[in-house]
Amino acid sequence: MPLTTPSSDSSQRFLFDHADVRGEIVRLNKSYLETIAGKQYPEQVAILLGQFLAGSALLSSTIKFDGRLVLQARSEGEVAVMMGECNSEGDLRGIARYAETPSSDQFTELLRDGSLVITIDSRKGEPYQGIVPIEGSNLAQCLESYFQQSEQLGSVFYFAANKNSVAALMLQQMPAQLVKDKEARAQHWEHYSTLARTLTDEELLSLPNADILHRLYHQEELRVFAPKQLQFACSCSRERTARALTALGKDEIDEIVAEQGGIEISCEFCATEYNFGPGELALLIEGAEEGTAH
Numbered sequence: 510m511p512l513t514t515p516s517s518d519s520s521q522r523f524l525f526d527h528a529d530v531r532g533e534i535v536r537l538n539k540s541y542l543e544t545i546a547g548k549q550y551p552e553q554v555a556i557l558l559g560q561f562l563a564g565s566a567l568l569s570s571t572i573k574f575d576g577r578l579v580l581q582a583r584s585e586g587e588v589a590v591m592m593g594e595c596n597s598e599g600d601l602r603g604i605a606r607y608a609e610t611p612s613s614d615q616f617t618e619l620l621r622d623g624s625l626v627i628t629i630d631s632r633k634g635e636p637y638q639g640i641v642p643i644e645g646s647n648l649a650q651c652l653e654s655y656f657q658q659s660e661q662l663g664s665v666f667y668f669a670a671n672k673n674s675v676a677a678l679m680l681q682q683m684p685a686q687l688v689k690d691k692e693a694r695a696q697h698w699e700h701y702s703t704l705a706r707t708l709t710d711e712e713l714l715s716l717p718n719a720d721i722l723h724r725l726y727h728q729e730e731l732r733v734f735a736p737k738q739l740q741f742a743c744s745c746s747r748e749r750t751a752r753a754l755t756a757l758g759k760d761e762i763d764e765i766v767a768e769q770g771g772i773e774i775s776c777e778f779c780a781t782e783y784n785f786g787p788g789e790l791a792l793l794i795e796g797a798e799e800g801t802a803h
């Protein structure tokens with residue numbers, strides 16, 4: 510068995526020919542390393558963040574949309590916020606926020622009393638948001654119960670991650686089309702999902718997708734689609750940062766300028782630094798005030 514890690518950052522879909530079941534395999538290497546670069550995340554936080562990134566890519570593959578999907582956890586536990594984001598171009602970014610270095614490596618402690626929030630921010634139309642309490646002992650179980658509750662569809666999520674890469678598999682029931690008989694449909698799902706659960710972390714992380722699918726489903730007829738490329742990319746810009754700054758209001762901006770001579774802001778996701786001098790800030794405030802006056 511070759512143990513070379515597949516290196517591309519990608520999302521690849523597969524469909525069963527004779528059952529209403531689809532699947533997706535996501536693999537992150539470079540995009541994951543770029544997301545955690547320079548952040549000094551403790552290992553368990555980085556690995557969980559990797560899972561959220563891969564989760565956002567898996568979920569975004571299940572819908573046709575033009576925009577971004579955000580998979581976020583807010584909790585009372587050691588990690589207050591954990592989020593992974595994937596847009597329709599395959600751009601990924603993510604972040605974890607916590608006050609002190611977490612002492613636990615347990616999902617239930619890191620995200621204790623938390624909620625899982627899935628936001629679909631479409632460039633056209635209204636945003637959609639689904640929220641469920643965090644249940645289960647890992648992200649996979651949490652997502653499975655989300656789909657059971659919200660769509661009444663069976664799903665299997667499987668995440669494997671280490672310091673360098675993340676791999677994830679999703680298997681999901683689709684609405685009945687090929688197989689209308691309820692019993693046959695349930696049997697199919699039982700069969701495919703049971704096989705998916707036999708996968709090991711090592712296999713998911715190290716085997717090429719074709720070998721994984723052969724290993725699990727060599728007796729089934731499958732259609733495998735071309736992989737979609739994923740990459741780390743941040744949507745921040747000088748203009749957006751300036752807009753966010755004006756929300757502070759004139760008084761607060763004046764105060765910071767008096768103390769520091771200007772304002773320096775770095776993006777939480779990609780660490781790009783944006784500097785605003787006093788002249789530019791004065792123009793921004795003027796612009797914002799005119800905007801509210803008319």
Ligand SMILES: [Zn+2]
Binds near residue numbers: 779
């Ligand atoms: Zn950024």
